[in-house]
Amino acid sequence: MNTAGTTGNAATGSVLIAHEVGLHARPSVKLTKLAKSFASKIELGLSEAGPWIDAKSIVKVMAFKAAKGSTLHFRADGGDAAAAIAALVDLVRRDFDEGHGDG
């Protein structure tokens, strides 16, 4: 389940988490690091209706406690919004480049 859309400087995308233990410590580090590499404001939600949190804050991302099987929704606003969404959705789809892990 991957969707993406763009309007003006805003972009959205969603992707299903397949990682065994969900959006856990290592995946959250990777996700927030990647988000921080873009200038756009990037937000993360567990549903299209929000609530939305700052995808660059690991404290807030971890506080979501998103389990395996949750769908992550991203929305970005800024010059590199579309590229940011594409990169983040891709990271989750690649299972954070780690397959099984329990850290």
Place this chain on the structure above:
Amino acid sequence: MAELRLHGRPASPGLAFSKLFVLPDRSSEAAQQPSGDAAAEAGRLRRAIAQAVQELEAVSQAAAEDAREILEFQIAMLSDEALSEPALASIAEGEGASASWAAALDAQIADYESAGDEYFRARAADLQDLRDRVLNALSGRGTEAVPAGTVLVARDLQPSRFLGIAWGEGSAIALAAGSPTSHVALLARARGIPMVVGLGADVLHVASGEDAMLDGESGTLVISPDAQTETSARKRNADFSRRREMAAAYALKPAAMPGGERVAVMINAAGPEELQPLDASMCDGIGLVRSEFLFHDGAHLPDEDAQYKAYRRILDWAGDRPVTIRTLDAGGDKPVKGLTLDDEGNPFLGTRGIRLSLLKPEVFRVQLRALCRAAIHGNLKIMLPMVAVPRDLESARAHLDAVVAELQVAGVAHKRPALGIMVEVPAAAIAIDRFDADFYSIGSNDLIQYVMAAARDIATLADYADAADPAVLSLIARTVAHGRQTGREVSLCGDAASDPAIVPHLLQAGLRALSVSAASVGLVKAAIAGALPG
């Protein structure tokens, strides 16, 4: 001093003999007097956080790859302003830096501790680590050195603290709280340091310098072990590496006795998370799922969907192997706040297991519905705990009938699972022919304590808890014989099956299906094959 035995959960295997070293609990220490100057306090906190980040970076540079990933997570959390925001807000209102930071982190820690998922719960230790590191930086005090080669006793242990300790021969970790899925447990396993968690607050009252034995395989800490305990444990220790090799050699093979007769070796599980790192081909199924993992103190009871999803994850892991899920076995030594009755003088003989479920049908039926819905995804069986008389089984069966009918009418996909009983009350074992269940599973822990009239949680009565006692074995043999005559499967789930020394007695009593802790599978298979020394 007589030996004192404490039981916890195994977190990292291995055996250690050394002296205890009790780590003082810092969380309750009085905070420093605030200066009264908000800007100064905010500055102190920012400098302390920066110092803590630097310390973690220094530890990280010297650390191995697995440790570095954990530290990177901690550094990212500590560098995130969202972590210090609530503390800075409270400093602006006149609180001191230490008190504000402790309160902000304690709120985060409490949030993680209440998580339904054990992996997220285990992150509370990471947050405690960050809390204490910054508090130490604020107070300017160093962390006390842990002598090498001691059994470290603490409430919980934080990863960066673990990495700062010089572990050596004889080192081990004994925690009052903690989790086998914590970062520290991961590190302890990788470094071969024996570790036991969940020993309870009693362990914090021991004195540094006492002799102790920690057995990370069985999850036991023995303080002042007597000569006999020490001799038998030292002998096991000498066998340890040999046993580890044997266990590894047998772990993934089907179990068979020397004559070639197959024995089913299943595993016990307390939730889907702990199964994830395991390879399902190691076992012949799951003989016991303790559904209590879904019911945490203080949290609201899990709804049908949450239960269905959890059961389904377990079935997905097992593939077509059988998965026996025990209905809620609360009460006794497993109270659940808001559910179990807390005014009973002897909870082991009280309203526990199926008795509680029949008293709270609104809770029981939600679980049965979730189980019937999950059953379409694999080979699920339902097992009832603490059945003493046939009407326990019949009443539960009536609830199951009703639930199946409801699902049918509502057009919800479901399947009626086999309904079996745990044989753990002596009344059930003695008159087993009265119980028209689809299968029997002997719960040896409770069966032993009820047959011997010796409570499991009284350390000085531990000698009575002998699975090889003739009275216990005769009840096991009786149940097996009735199962054979009537074509019902009989298995045993309980600590007795995980003990390689007891396994031959169980096979002798006729058992051909055992459900053991995942960590014991290799050893138990080696014991079944008659391949273990001594």
